[in-house]
Amino acid sequence: MKTVKVGQGSCGISAGAAKVYSALEKTNLNAKLTVTGCIGMCYLEPIVDVYDENGELTRLVRVSENDAQAIADFVNTGDASKVKKLLVCEEDSLFLKKQTRIALRGCGIINPDEIDDYVENGGYTALKKALTEMTPESVIEEIKIAGLAGRGGAGFPTWFKWNAARASEGEEKYLICNADEGDPGAFMDRAVIESNPHNLIEGMLIGAYAIGAKEAIVYVRAEYPLAIIRLERAIEQVKENGIVGENIFGSGFSCSFRIKAGAGAFVCGEETALIESLEGSRGMPRLKPPFPAQSGYWRKPSNINNVETFANVSWIIENGGEEFAKLGTPDSKGTKVFAITGKIKRGGLVEIPMGMKISDVIFDIGGGMKTDKNFKCVQLGGPSGGCIPADMHDTEIDYKKLSATGAIMGSGGMVVMDESTCMVGMARFFLDFTAKESCGKCTHCRIGTKRLLEILDRICKGEGREGDIELLEETCNEIKAGALCGLGQTAPNPVLTTIKYYRDEYEAHIKEKRCPAGECIDLLKYSINPEKCIGCSLCSRKCPVGAITGEIKKTFTIDNEKCIKCGQCLDACRFGAVEKR
Amino acid sequence: MSNCCSCGNNDLTLLNETLEHYASVPGSLITILQKAQGIYGYLPADVLNYISDKTGIPAAKVFGVATFYTQFRFKPVGKYLIMLCQGTACHVNGSLMLEKTIFDTLGIKDGETTADGLFTLKNVACLGCCSLSPVMMVNDETYGNLTPEKVRQILAHLREEAEKEAQE
Ligand SMILES: Cc1cc2nc3c(=O)[nH]c(=O)nc-3n(C[C@H](O)[C@H](O)[C@H](O)COP(=O)(O)O)c2cc1C
Numbered sequence: 066m067k068t069v070k071v072g073q074g075s076c077g078i079s080a081g082a083a084k085v086y087s088a089l090e091k092t093n094l095n096a097k098l099t100v101t102g103c104i105g106m107c108y109l110e111p112i113v114d115v116y117d118e119n120g121e122l123t124r125l126v127r128v129s130e131n132d133a134q135a136i137a138d139f140v141n142t143g144d145a146s147k148v149k150k151l152l153v154c155e156e157d158s159l160f161l162k163k164q165t166r167i168a169l170r171g172c173g174i175i176n177p178d179e180i181d182d183y184v185e186n187g188g189y190t191a192l193k194k195a196l197t198e199m200t201p202e203s204v205i206e207e208i209k210i211a212g213l214a215g216r217g218g219a220g221f222p223t224w225f226k227w228n229a230a231r232a233s234e235g236e237e238k239y240l241i242c243n244a245d246e247g248d249p250g251a252f253m254d255r256a257v258i259e260s261n262p263h264n265l266i267e268g269m270l271i272g273a274y275a276i277g278a279k280e281a282i283v284y285v286r287a288e289y290p291l292a293i294i295r296l297e298r299a300i301e302q303v304k305e306n307g308i309v310g311e312n313i314f315g316s317g318f319s320c321s322f323r324i325k326a327g328a329g330a331f332v333c334g335e336e337t338a339l340i341e342s343l344e345g346s347r348g349m350p351r352l353k354p355p356f357p358a359q360s361g362y363w364r365k366p367s368n369i370n371n372v373e374t375f376a377n378v379s380w381i382i383e384n385g386g387e388e389f390a391k392l393g394t395p396d397s398k399g400t401k402v403f404a405i406t407g408k409i410k411r412g413g414l415v416e417i418p419m420g421m422k423i424s425d426v427i428f429d430i431g432g433g434m435k436t437d438k439n440f441k442c443v444q445l446g447g448p449s450g451g452c453i454p455a456d457m458h459d460t461e462i463d464y465k466k467l468s469a470t471g472a473i474m475g476s477g478g479m480v481v482m483d484e485s486t487c488m489v490g491m492a493r494f495f496l497d498f499t500a501k502e503s504c505g506k507c508t509h510c511r512i513g514t515k516r517l518l519e520i521l522d523r524i525c526k527g528e529g530r531e532g533d534i535e536l537l538e539e540t541c542n543e544i545k546a547g548a549l550c551g552l553g554q555t556a557p558n559p560v561l562t563t564i565k566y567y568r569d570e571y572e573a574h575i576k577e578k579r580c581p582a583g584e585c586i587d588l589l590k591y592s593i594n595p596e597k598c599i600g601c602s603l604c605s606r607k608c609p610v611g612a613i614t615g616e617i618k619k620t621f622t623i624d625n626e627k628c629i630k631c632g633q634c635l636d637a638c639r640f641g642a643v644e645k646r
Numbered sequence: 647m648s649n650c651c652s653c654g655n656n657d658l659t660l661l662n663e664t665l666e667h668y669a670s671v672p673g674s675l676i677t678i679l680q681k682a683q684g685i686y687g688y689l690p691a692d693v694l695n696y697i698s699d700k701t702g703i704p705a706a707k708v709f710g711v712a713t714f715y716t717q718f719r720f721k722p723v724g725k726y727l728i729m730l731c732q733g734t735a736c737h738v739n740g741s742l743m744l745e746k747t748i749f750d751t752l753g754i755k756d757g758e759t760t761a762d763g764l765f766t767l768k769n770v771a772c773l774g775c776c777s778l779s780p781v782m783m784v785n786d787e788t789y790g791n792l793t794p795e796k797v798r799q800i801l802a803h804l805r806e807e808a809e810k811e812a813q814e
């Protein structure tokens with residue numbers, strides 16, 4: 066029997082996948098209809114995958130509910146003529162072919178709601194192997210051989226943290242998964258949980274066994290309701306199947322498992338703030354040391370890892386650390402998942418071996434810009450990270466090499482920008498975010514980020530002063546040196562990297578009151594060139610605020626007092642009469 | 647907490663089940679607040695005080711925790727809660743323009759509700775559908791690839807829907 070899978074991650078559902086699913090249910094479809102998670106090609110959602118009896122895949126993309134009958138006919142008869150326009154093109158299928166999937170394996174293939182599907186695909190064999198054939202020490206050794214580093218941002222060796230937690234005194238220990246995914250514009254962890262929750266559970270249980278924890282907790286970001294639902298369902302299933310609880314697989318190892326939903330605070334991604342939040346308090350970071358491995362949740366030894374870190378674990382145990390270490394570079398082993406977004410043509414989830422060049426990710430996989438403008442830079446690591454300009458596109462994806470540019474590997478947010486993005490505006494955007502999210506505990510971060518934001522604000526408004534760039538740099542360095550936690554210590558990165566690579570843009574704003582990218586609204590002025598205007602009134606009809614007036618067949622004019630500089634007139638005019646300065 | 651709505655006439659017994667379950671479990675304050683907001687739609691002052699009484703957690707801590715996290719609100723929201731994404735991807739693709747459009751159409755800024763109680767605007771960071779950016783969510787429905795034009799249409803449509811419902 067054929068199988069029809071509808072991709073239902075959050076982005077698929079937003080694009081209408083649930084409606085497609087219900088429409089397919091109502092047809093005479095003669096196949097098994099199921100759901101799967103995120104296929105990764107978010108730009109093509111909703112996606113329907115048709116597998117024939119031999120497992121041969123036909124992928125249909127940008128499907129709408131109106132296509133349901135045509136799809137059913139295609140599945141029932143094999144006649145593809147009616148679904149021709151939905152077939153994924155060769156170019157798009159390259160998107161997946163150039164990837165190597167370890168953390169994302171199973172995503173977009175298995176049904177996240179069915180434990181049987183996971184088990185049939187080899188699920189929980191690694192856990193069984195670890196519990197029944199390996200000692201905790203040998204599990205840690207395998208992770209060490211693999212060279213797995215934390216995927217939450219800092220890239221700290223995972224084996225080292227596990228070893229420290231294992232070595233800590235005390236019977237009561239905790240294993241915590243950080244699924245707070247705070248970088249706005251990144252969704253790797255959400256996709257893993259929504260698409261393959263059992264893989265996370267398996268990795269966490271192996272980790273719990275390695276450090277000797279009796280309780281495993283996932284701290285999930287509040288804004289991820291679907292991830293929470295799917296994970297809760299998966300936890301029910303493992304409980305029913307005796308995979309969590311007492312004496313798992315008869316090994317004598319017992320571990321309970323639960324979820325805690327966050328309540329919306331970026332700083333709670335920082336591990337000690339996360340612990341405070343788990344304890345029901347304001348998410349304010351603790352001073353380190355002591356590290357969580359010594360004194361964490363309820364002051365007991367605790368180990369915290371990111372979702373993607375755990376998602377690699379069962380593969381490593383199954384295939385051996387050496388196999389994992391074969392991928393990547395001498396300094397960075399294995400693969401990394403990125404969420405590519407922004408001005409990119411093919412945006413979505415990408416898992417690539419470490420060592421790949423940035424340009425390969427952006428152009429070969431991502432297909433380059435979706436606009437007709439040139440690639441300008443890529444921002445990695447969100448509010449804690451920095452930008453890497455186009456002329457450094459051959460930088461390899463490797464912890465050390467990325468850090469050398471001033472950016473960081475980060476947790477996987479990769480926002481691509483074209484020439485229409487103002488870099489001062491970008492720095493302002495991130496500082497606005499960190500200033501709001503600063504928890505207020507330490508002065509450097511609380512006040513420093515505010516001061517940076519004020520300076521950036523005035524520069525964007527055309528009120529920048531001579532010496533502002535130096536003032537920014539000085540303040541940044543003070544904050545880096547004085548802040549208590551990673552939030553403050555890294556908050557200056559977006560400012561420092563944009564100054565480093567785009568100093569001329571800062572200078573243009575300050576000295577010439579000009580935004581070279583044409584984005585800073587206060588520095589923009591729209592006008593209509595009377596030579597070119599034919600008086601068709603299209604711009605005036607498009608204007609959302611009625612700022613354009615005139616008589617048909619005569620020149621129209623823009624009232625700059627009313628104009629909100631949305632640029633719709635510019636896009637609308639067919640004669641190039643609207644000018645932006 | 648001066649901005650907090652302090653109407654003191656909420657049915658506090660609705661919380662009892664939650665409190666019975668969680669009051670004695672250490673570290674449950676956030677979970678209790680989440681459940682309370684699920685019941686009342688927001689966190690009125692009398693509810694917060696009641697939680698403090700029943701759990702023995704000082705009111706200062708209850709208010710302190712509630713105001714720390716962006717999920718919690720202290721005023722009722724409108725019929726339509728507009729969550730406008732201001733994440734990086736949406737920012738790069740023009741979300742600021744959408745915020746302006748909403749302000750021009752409805753006269754509300756982040757955190758405000760229209761006088762008729764229909765719309766509340768809340769800026770959020772990343773709804774997780776960055777490939778459809780710019781994105782907003784109204785109640786449970788997500789709208790992607792937005793333009794100011796589309797936003798105006800959606801708002802007009804929702805208003806019509808509400809007016810129709812009111813007539814019925
Ligand atoms: C402000 C801030 C936000 C963070 N946000 C996250 C996050 O969303 N997810 C995450 O896994 N780690 C985040 N981290 C890193 C964690 O503190 C911690 O290093 C990580 O969870 C450890 O897991 P790993 O070793 O597997 O990377 C954040 C750190 C800081 C300073």
Ligand code: FES
Nearest residue numbers: 731733736773776
């Ligand atoms: S940045 Fe808007 S959905 Fe992610």
